[in-house]
Amino acid sequence: MEPPSLSKTRHILTVSVEDYFHAGVFDKSFEERHWSRFQPRLERNIRSTLELLSDHGAKATFFVLGCIADEQPQLIRWIVEEGHEVASSGYLPSRLDSLSPKSFEEQLERAKVALESAGANRIVGFRAPRNWIKPKNFWALEVLAANGYAYDSSVNPAVSTFRKSPQEPYTHQVLDDGGKPLIWEVPISTVGIGNLRIAISGGNYIRQLPHGMLRMATGWWRKHRQDPLVFYFMPWELDTRQPRFTSVSRLSYLRHYRNLGKTRWVLEHYLDNLKFYGVADHLGIDHGVAEEVIQSPETAAARVPAIRSESPDRIGVSIVIPLYNEEANLQYLRRTLEQLREFLADTYDLEILLVDDGSRDRTWSESKRLFGQSDCFRLIRHESNRGVAAAIQTGIRSAKNTIVCSMDCDCSYDPFELKKMIPMVDEADIVTASPYHPGGGTMHVPAWRLGLSKTLSRLYSLVIGSRLHTFTSCFRVYQKASIADLEIKNPGFLGVAELLILAQFSGARILEYPTTLESRLLGFSKMKTFRTIRGHLRLLAHLTFQRLFGSSRRLAPKDQLL
Numbered sequence: 001m002e003p004p005s006l007s008k009t010r011h012i013l014t015v016s017v018e019d020y021f022h023a024g025v026f027d028k029s030f031e032e033r034h035w036s037r038f039q040p041r042l043e044r045n046i047r048s049t050l051e052l053l054s055d056h057g058a059k060a061t062f063f064v065l066g067c068i069a070d071e072q073p074q075l076i077r078w079i080v081e082e083g084h085e086v087a088s089s090g091y092l093p094s095r096l097d098s099l100s101p102k103s104f105e106e107q108l109e110r111a112k113v114a115l116e117s118a119g120a121n122r123i124v125g126f127r128a129p130r131n132w133i134k135p136k137n138f139w140a141l142e143v144l145a146a147n148g149y150a151y152d153s154s155v156n157p158a159v160s161t162f163r164k165s166p167q168e169p170y171t172h173q174v175l176d177d178g179g180k181p182l183i184w185e186v187p188i189s190t191v192g193i194g195n196l197r198i199a200i201s202g203g204n205y206i207r208q209l210p211h212g213m214l215r216m217a218t219g220w221w222r223k224h225r226q227d228p229l230v231f232y233f234m235p236w237e238l239d240t241r242q243p244r245f246t247s248v249s250r251l252s253y254l255r256h257y258r259n260l261g262k263t264r265w266v267l268e269h270y271l272d273n274l275k276f277y278g279v280a281d282h283l284g285i286d287h288g289v290a291e292e293v294i295q296s297p298e299t300a301a302a303r304v305p306a307i308r309s310e311s312p313d314r315i316g317v318s319i320v321i322p323l324y325n326e327e328a329n330l331q332y333l334r335r336t337l338e339q340l341r342e343f344l345a346d347t348y349d350l351e352i353l354l355v356d357d358g359s360r361d362r363t364w365s366e367s368k369r370l371f372g373q374s375d376c377f378r379l380i381r382h383e384s385n386r387g388v389a390a391a392i393q394t395g396i397r398s399a400k401n402t403i404v405c406s407m408d409c410d411c412s413y414d415p416f417e418l419k420k421m422i423p424m425v426d427e428a429d430i431v432t433a434s435p436y437h438p439g440g441g442t443m444h445v446p447a448w449r450l451g452l453s454k455t456l457s458r459l460y461s462l463v464i465g466s467r468l469h470t471f472t473s474c475f476r477v478y479q480k481a482s483i484a485d486l487e488i489k490n491p492g493f494l495g496v497a498e499l500l501i502l503a504q505f506s507g508a509r510i511l512e513y514p515t516t517l518e519s520r521l522l523g524f525s526k527m528k529t530f531r532t533i534r535g536h537l538r539l540l541a542h543l544t545f546q547r548l549f550g551s552s553r554r555l556a557p558k559d560q561l562l
Contacts, residue, residue, distance in 0.1 A: 011229040012186065013060040013276035014153060015049060016127060016203075017042070017068060017075070020236040020243070022093050024130040025252045029245060029444060030521055032092075036339065037411075039331040041242055042068065045235035046075050050082050052238070052264070056271035060084050061278035063127040063153070064120075066091035066111030073118035080119055085278035085287055087125030088115060088149075095130045096137045105143050121287045124150040125279055132156035141174055141183050150285045151184035153230070158190050158199045169197060170227045171282075186279050189229045191217045202232035206266045207259040218270070228282060231270065237263040243328065247444055247519040314349040317422060319405045319415075320395030322388045322474075324357040326409050327366055328523040333409055334370045340415045341376065348422065353378045353395040358385035389488055389495025392474065397484055404478045410520035413475035421477045421513050429482035429508040432500065433475035434468070439514030446519065456536050460497060463543045466504060468512060471497040475515075482508050494535040501543070 019042040021035055053060060062079050064086055069076050079086055091111040096104065112123045126149050133140060133154040144152055157169040169190050176182040190197040199205040200217040221229055236242055240260045248256070280287040321333070341350055354371060356364045356379070364381060371377040380398060382391065392406045403425055407415055413433050424431040434440050436454055453472050460471045474496055486502045488495040504510055 010275050010277065010282075012231065012279055012282050013053075013058055014127070014188075014202075014230065014232040014279065015060050015062045016089065016129075016232060016234050017046070017062050017064040018089075018093065018129070018234055018236070019045075019068075020239065020256075021245075022065070022129075023234070023236070023256055024093070024095075025256045026245065026248060027130070029248045029252070030518075034521070037332055037336045039243065039335065041239055042235065043072065043075065045239050046078060048238050049235045050078060050084075052267065052271070053084070053276075054082060056268070058271050058276040059278050059281065060276060061087050061125060061153075061280065063087045063089040063125070064115060065089050065093060065129060066107075066114035069111075069114040069118040069120070076115060076118040076120050080121060085125070085280050086115055086120035086123070087127065087153075087279070088112060088123050089127050089129045093129035096128055096133055096140055097131075101139060101143050104140060105147060108143070108147050108149075121289065124148075124285055124287045126152050126154065128154035138174075141185070142176075145176075145183040149183060151186055151279055151283060153186040153188070153232075153279060155185055155187035156190070156199060157187050158197050170225070171230070184283055184285075186230055186283075188232055189218075189221060191221060201229050203234065203237070204255055206233075207237070207262050208255075211262075211266055211269075214266075215269075229274070231267075231276070233263060233267065243331070243522055245521050246524055247521050314345075314347060315403070315422075316351065316401040317344075317348045317403045317405065317418075318351045318353060318395075318399035318401040318480075319407060319418075320353045320355065320392055320399065321407055321409050322355050322357055322391035322395070323359060323363050323367065323409050324385060324388070324391070325359045325361045325363060326523055327359075327361045327363050329410055329520075330363065330366050330370055332522055333411065336411050336415060340418070343416055344419060347419075350376055351378065351400055352376055353380060353398060355391040355395045356381045357388065357391040358382045387491030387495060388474065388493055389499060390491030392496070393488065393491075393499075396478065396480060399480060402480050404480045406474055406476050406478070408474050408520075410523065412518050412520050413473070413515060414518075417475075417513070417515050418477070424511055424513065425477050425479055427509070428511040429479045430500070430503055430510045431477040431513055432468075432470065432510065433473045433515045433517075434470040434512035435473070435515060435517035436469040437512050437514040438469075440469075441516045442518070443516055444519040445517055452533065456497070456540075459540050460501065460543075463540055464501060464504070468500075468504075468510065470512065471500055473517075482506075490535060490539070492535075493532050494539060497536070498539065 019040055021038045062084055064076065066088070076086060088108065088111045091107045091114065094107065099107065115123055126144055128140070141152055155168065169187055171184070171186050173181045174183050174185050188199055189201040190199050198217070200214050206214060218229060237260060244257060337352060344350060354367055354377060356367060367379055372379060380394060382394065395406070396404050403422060405418055405422070407413065417433070421431050435442050436457055442450055457469060457471045460466065461468055483499065483503055486499060486506065488498045488502065490498050500510070
């Protein structure tokens, strides 16, 4: 089938539908389990995208993940109601390199069921999530054709990937081994410069490259090519107020956030000057009303909210979370704590104490807005900044339960590990998270921070003759009676280690729980690095002196360590 004859002013617009945290640039920064904890912004960004296209009379193809259709089916209805085409981007944002042909086929079917049951048109097109496909992935085109897909738009011919395939940079039919048409391929638009090609029509390219250069390149295309320009973008590229992940590399940060404000006005320039349609409309492929869809058990289950029963014999547990200038982190914290409450609801009745340690930003007002309406949250405030250890002690002493946990507000230790840690206090006074235990680990933690923390913990263990592997973790479970009266002299980060040492000297039973320490995702650490190092060295010197020249008895809780 040949596409209809089109003028040079009729072009293709595509939208890769994903939320900001789905972006492939964050693959190595956090895992899929974090997604549900982030503040979703896809709904507002889809509305913004649809309004932009409506204002300019443009139509587009929206490539949507099946998991989004299951979680937010209203988005599919909005897209269809505005007259746009819905196509598939698989069920989860999985790279093709990680899938076998069979698992890829299963994802295609699951996505098709999710999209069409949410109200989409008949699904006839596909775009790979996460990354553009390479020649080694062309097996996927055969799988697509075998499953009734009419076109693919997963090729980016930039650089020199398809230098030996002159037809590949343009919309064309892929032929099977017998020379018969297999499937349409609709690559994004690129222009050649010597032996290289440069993408000129969307996404990161329109944000990073000078607009004047791209305008010249698209002008050359319209003058010399009969093929339509194929534009693409992601809804989050219109969102300049999205949360900023601080754990990513500098290159990844630039790729995702640089020139976000540029996307809208560049798109408006092209929308004002070019006429856009979706892929299926350009190719003349029928994508009308989908046939009646029989939902798979997995899809049907995804639409039914889980119901949890609460046992009348639940154990009361308090969780203390210190806050200092954490405005950027509060939405993530709220969603994480809500999921944690649900996760522990069968066994534990949680009281969560948020201790604002004299924040200077909007942490206190935002905490009241986000947490103030729920009975399980208690908000406490220090009028001035006293330090993280002081904030933890304030929370512990204010807790109503005999079992008290402390955790970092950035959730750098997974709070869901509390399900295993809390029962351990039946045999201990303190259970402390230990990434440096042989069974623990770290993820994405800067090497300098990891080296510093590991070295300090090893020195503490050596100086006081302890078998503990980690002294600097805030993620702990306490028997309140064993530590509530301990008096620390260092109220800041140093006090976290001091509290554990005092507890050990007082005869407390301490168990380590091997777990993983991750780099914070949002906001910035408030630790004053050099001041903290100096404090630890002074404390280590004092402990060494005490051990060499002091009395043979262990220090009592009232003894001052500095």
